[in-house]
Amino acid sequence: MLNFSLKRLASAVPTLFLLITFAFFLIRIAPGGPFDSERALPPEIEANLAAKYHLDEPLLFQYGRYLWQIVRLDFGPSFHYLDWTVNDLIAQGAPVSFTLGALALILALLIGIPIGAWAAFRQNRPADYSVMSIAMIGISVPNFVMAPLLILLFAIILGWLPAGGWEFTPSRMVLPVVTLALPMIAYIARITRGSMIEVLHSSFIRTARAKGMPEKDVLIHHALKPALLPVISYLGPAAAAILTGSVVVERIFTIPGIGSYFVQGALNRDYTLVMGVVILYGILIILFNFLVDLLYAWLDPRIRYDDAEIGP
Amino acid sequence: MNRLAVLLLSLALLPALIGCSERDADGEVVRAPRLPVPVILELDEAGLPLPALLAESQVLFRGNGEEPQTLDPHLAEGVPSANILRDLFEGLTTTDPDGRIVPGAAIHWDISRDGLTYTFYLDPNGRWSTGEAVTAEDFVWSWRRVVSPKTASAYSRMLAPVANATAILSGQAEPETLGVSALNETTFQVRLDDPTPYFLGLLTHPTTYPVHRASFDAHGSSHVRPGNLVSNGAFVLADWQVRSRIELLRNMHFRDATNVFIERVVYFPFEDENTEFNRFRAGDLHWTYQVPSGQFRWLTEHMSEALMVAPWFGTYYFSFNLTRYPFQDNPELRRALNLAIDRDIITERVSRFGEIPTFNLVPAGLPDYEPPLPEYAEWTQQEREAEALRLYHRAGYSESNPLTVELRYNTSENHRRIAVAVAAMWKQVLGVRTRMVNEEFRVFLQNRAQRRVTQVFRAGWIGDYQDAFSFLELYHSGHGRNDAGYDNPSFDRLLEQIAAERIPARRRNLMVEAERTLLADQVILPVFTYVSKRLVDPRLKGWQENIMDQHLSRHMFLVRDRTTADAEPGKDTQADADVEPDNGD
Numbered sequence: 001m002l003n004f005s006l007k008r009l010a011s012a013v014p015t016l017f018l019l020i021t022f023a024f025f026l027i028r029i030a031p032g033g034p035f036d037s038e039r040a041l042p043p044e045i046e047a048n049l050a051a052k053y054h055l056d057e058p059l060l061f062q063y064g065r066y067l068w069q070i071v072r073l074d075f076g077p078s079f080h081y082l083d084w085t086v087n088d089l090i091a092q093g094a095p096v097s098f099t100l101g102a103l104a105l106i107l108a109l110l111i112g113i114p115i116g117a118w119a120a121f122r123q124n125r126p127a128d129y130s131v132m133s134i135a136m137i138g139i140s141v142p143n144f145v146m147a148p149l150l151i152l153l154f155a156i157i158l159g160w161l162p163a164g165g166w167e168f169t170p171s172r173m174v175l176p177v178v179t180l181a182l183p184m185i186a187y188i189a190r191i192t193r194g195s196m197i198e199v200l201h202s203s204f205i206r207t208a209r210a211k212g213m214p215e216k217d218v219l220i221h222h223a224l225k226p227a228l229l230p231v232i233s234y235l236g237p238a239a240a241a242i243l244t245g246s247v248v249v250e251r252i253f254t255i256p257g258i259g260s261y262f263v264q265g266a267l268n269r270d271y272t273l274v275m276g277v278v279i280l281y282g283i284l285i286i287l288f289n290f291l292v293d294l295l296y297a298w299l300d301p302r303i304r305y306d307d308a309e310i311g312p
Numbered sequence: 313m314n315r316l317a318v319l320l321l322s323l324a325l326l327p328a329l330i331g332c333s334e335r336d337a338d339g340e341v342v343r344a345p346r347l348p349v350p351v352i353l354e355l356d357e358a359g360l361p362l363p364a365l366l367a368e369s370q371v372l373f374r375g376n377g378e379e380p381q382t383l384d385p386h387l388a389e390g391v392p393s394a395n396i397l398r399d400l401f402e403g404l405t406t407t408d409p410d411g412r413i414v415p416g417a418a419i420h421w422d423i424s425r426d427g428l429t430y431t432f433y434l435d436p437n438g439r440w441s442t443g444e445a446v447t448a449e450d451f452v453w454s455w456r457r458v459v460s461p462k463t464a465s466a467y468s469r470m471l472a473p474v475a476n477a478t479a480i481l482s483g484q485a486e487p488e489t490l491g492v493s494a495l496n497e498t499t500f501q502v503r504l505d506d507p508t509p510y511f512l513g514l515l516t517h518p519t520t521y522p523v524h525r526a527s528f529d530a531h532g533s534s535h536v537r538p539g540n541l542v543s544n545g546a547f548v549l550a551d552w553q554v555r556s557r558i559e560l561l562r563n564m565h566f567r568d569a570t571n572v573f574i575e576r577v578v579y580f581p582f583e584d585e586n587t588e589f590n591r592f593r594a595g596d597l598h599w600t601y602q603v604p605s606g607q608f609r610w611l612t613e614h615m616s617e618a619l620m621v622a623p624w625f626g627t628y629y630f631s632f633n634l635t636r637y638p639f640q641d642n643p644e645l646r647r648a649l650n651l652a653i654d655r656d657i658i659t660e661r662v663s664r665f666g667e668i669p670t671f672n673l674v675p676a677g678l679p680d681y682e683p684p685l686p687e688y689a690e691w692t693q694q695e696r697e698a699e700a701l702r703l704y705h706r707a708g709y710s711e712s713n714p715l716t717v718e719l720r721y722n723t724s725e726n727h728r729r730i731a732v733a734v735a736a737m738w739k740q741v742l743g744v745r746t747r748m749v750n751e752e753f754r755v756f757l758q759n760r761a762q763r764r765v766t767q768v769f770r771a772g773w774i775g776d777y778q779d780a781f782s783f784l785e786l787y788h789s790g791h792g793r794n795d796a797g798y799d800n801p802s803f804d805r806l807l808e809q810i811a812a813e814r815i816p817a818r819r820r821n822l823m824v825e826a827e828r829t830l831l832a833d834q835v836i837l838p839v840f841t842y843v844s845k846r847l848v849d850p851r852l853k854g855w856q857e858n859i860m861d862q863h864l865s866r867h868m869f870l871v872r873d874r875t876t877a878d879a880e881p882g883k884d885t886q887a888d889a890d891v892e893p894d895n896g897d
Contacts, residue, residue, distance in 0.1 A: 032754025037389065038772070040761070040792030041466060044482035048464040082382035083536050084554065092554050148586065155594050163594040164587050165580065166556050251584045254591075256555035260583065269754060 034079035086276035097245035097257035108184035116192025138186030236292035240284035411858025427507030439565035448494035507814035510779035546866035573869035622857035626774035626842035635797035646834035651700035667840035721770035
């Protein structure tokens with residue numbers, strides 16, 4: 001196991017390096033630069049700005065400089081938010097996005113798995129159909145529709161919750177967390193249902209039932225664990241995505257997370273900021289995929305990663 | 313488990329439920345928000361509000377557009393930064409609630425007869441938020457910092473009229489050679505290259521504000537963080553949560569602190585206009601940065617006491633690329649396209665926010681400039697269209713041989729709708745075939761500047777300072793934003809004469825002449841004058857609409873709600889001395 005973990009972590013380095021290289025050159029290909037504006041700058045001022053941010057150097061040179069910075073964990077100054085470094089911005093925004101994302105993830109798991117399992121258990125009966133129809137709606141209603149509706153109902157009409165803004169308080173977090181969680185609940189419910197149905201038809205469940213095991217124990221002890229495998233593999237990338245924030249949810253609820261930086265950073269040609277969040281996202285994806293692999297081994301006794309342990 | 317299903321079902325049906333309760337037969341949102349009703353404002357002899365009318369809590373919540381790029385006045389660009397910086401700092405001059413330029417950090421000044429030397433006498437009560445005096449030396453150091461290439465200030469051209477500024481910016485001279493000097497502790501002298509009649513107006517711009525040298529030396533680029541930032545304005549920075557809130561507190565050391573009523577200002581950034589609108593409706597804001605486009609009718613019907621619309625110093629227009637086919641050397645065709653659009657329809661049916669149709673580049677409303685109306689401004693639309701068709705035919709186009717043109721704009725719902733309307737009018741009146749091209753903003757800017765692919769493109773300009781020159785200078789053949797490629801030596805000569813002219817009447821005539829030339833050459837296709845539009849809590853007083861759309865929190869105050877005021881025993885102010893501490897001196 002340790003051997004496997006080390007190998008995986010070692011392979012993460014070239015992956016990240018490739019990611020950084022691609023991202024660095026791709027964003028430079030985009031026309032326009034960080035200091036373009038409708039107010040044209042006199043050439044001498046443009047030259048001063050370029051010199052200050054080393055944009056006047058050859059691109060390969062800049063790339064080398066950037067790699068050297070990354071090695072020292074310095075993501076450089078933001079080209080748009082002039083008073084902050086990318087490290088500052090991520091340090092301020094990431095806790096917000098992580099908190100919201102983690103809460104939404106937990107909520108989605110707590111609701112999605114039970115209702116999915118329940119629907120599978122009642123396959124092709126009214127309960128199954130209604131849960132799955134609602135899940136389908138949950139998947140298809142985009143969050144830029146859901147969020148304003150929730151605000152209208154709970155903040156403007158009922159006045160129970162604030163209409164947006166951010167503090168680390170439950171009342172400010174409820175609506176964004178629910179908005180983030182709803183489509184995930186729907187996905188998880190559908191995936192759980194699908195795999196649960198498959199597991200319930202497999203021979204080892206039939207054996208368990210034949211032994212006269214109570215149905216509840218069959219479900220929880222035998223069926224649930226293998227049925228969760230597809231959910232786990234969905235969770236790897238999904239967790240990385242939800243923890244790095246959502247542009248839409250951040251816009252609508254004015255939440256200072258890092259999700260907006262992916263889009264705003266690109267639109268502003270804020271090269272360093274885009275690189276910063278892309279690298280963070282890359283690290284999270286690699287990390288979560290690694291965790292997923294570990295969880296697989298724990299959930300499925302047939303999977304073992306160290307060569308020596310592979311049985312006949 | 314069944315209850316869970318019911319809950320989920322009701323969530324899923326939420327859109328329908330809200331739809332029933334919130335909309336009438338026409339699909340119009342009918343629920344009217346509850347706006348507070350303020351007491352009737354009464355002022356004392358000094359023009360200050362009677363203390364008994366003031367609300368208990370003087371905390372002002374302002375929506376402020378995007379997250380400001382920076383709070384370093386010398387690096388700042390954009391309206392959101394400028395709004396906050398005007399509260400934090402004070403330049404040599406400042407603006408009144410009605411936008412007039414009035415003494416700020418300098419209580420008075422002398423201008424030499426040739427208009428080239430300005431001597432400013434600083435207010436001896438001027439203080440930094442640390443309590444230290446604001447000195448002439450502070451201004452000298454600050455202005456040198458602005459023009460130093462090391463600072464790389466994007467707006468440093470605000471100081472371009474100062475002697476030697478351009479040479480310093482391009483690295484040919486040292487910042488110490490800038491034409492500024494401290495004659496003594498409170499006397500600051502500036503020498504200009506050319507008489508610049510709008511110079512006093514430039515001094516309200518954040519680029520010209522003083523920065524506290526000791527804190528800059530101590531903290532470097534993080535001198536603008538809360539706790540480090542020292543400022544000389546009516547407020548000090550108390551807190552800054554990026555993309556969440558910026559909080560200012562009243563500066564006790566401000567030279568006019570006794571006349572500042574607002575204790576605390578909280579600026580909220582918004583990336584989405586609907587979110588800001590919702591926050592206002594929920595009562596979280598006194599002042600919004602904008603209003604959702606397309607809600608004008610509903611707002612005028614239901615929130616007219618809060619909706620504030622006023623002419624702004626900006627023009628929305630389209631520009632021709634004069635360096636390429638088909639508009640190169642073809643003024644008649646340009647004129648045909650210009651005359652064929654019906655500006656009234658665009659402002660009434662498309663942009664719909666009370667914008668003012670215009671045929672000019674420079675907006676009306678400047679105290680000393682009357683934009684010259686082209687003759688077709690007085691025709692009826694039918695006459696314009698008939699003339700457009702005649703010119704179109706003369707340019708060699710017809711129904712069987714129509715012009716095909718590319719209309720380019722940057723991605724935005726409003727720009728798209730306006731472009732569609734313009735294309736439809738060209739089609740209807742002339743039979744022009746228009747291809748619409750929308751581009752992401754920076755791609756669009758680059759294409760405009762390169763002039764290699766553009767034909768007709770969207771443009772807009774908000775004046776930086778209260779002078780027609782801030783619009784006209786765009787079309788100097790050497791100007792960096794002359795994306796039309798306009799190159800008319802007699803127009804350039806007029807601009808150079810304007811820059812050197814110091815007699816106001818002569819200068820005004822030259823500017824009128826310049827604008828007339830530009831319009832006659834059909835370089836641009838003006839559509840409307842922008843309006844500033846926002847929602848303001850009716851209890852917020854002390855501010856006025858003005859063409860520069862500058863509103864300092866130090867002029868504002870909150871008055872009581874009528875309901876709470878009525879509950880007060882008697883409105884006689886003398887009897888209620890304990891209600892509110894009197895700030896008046």
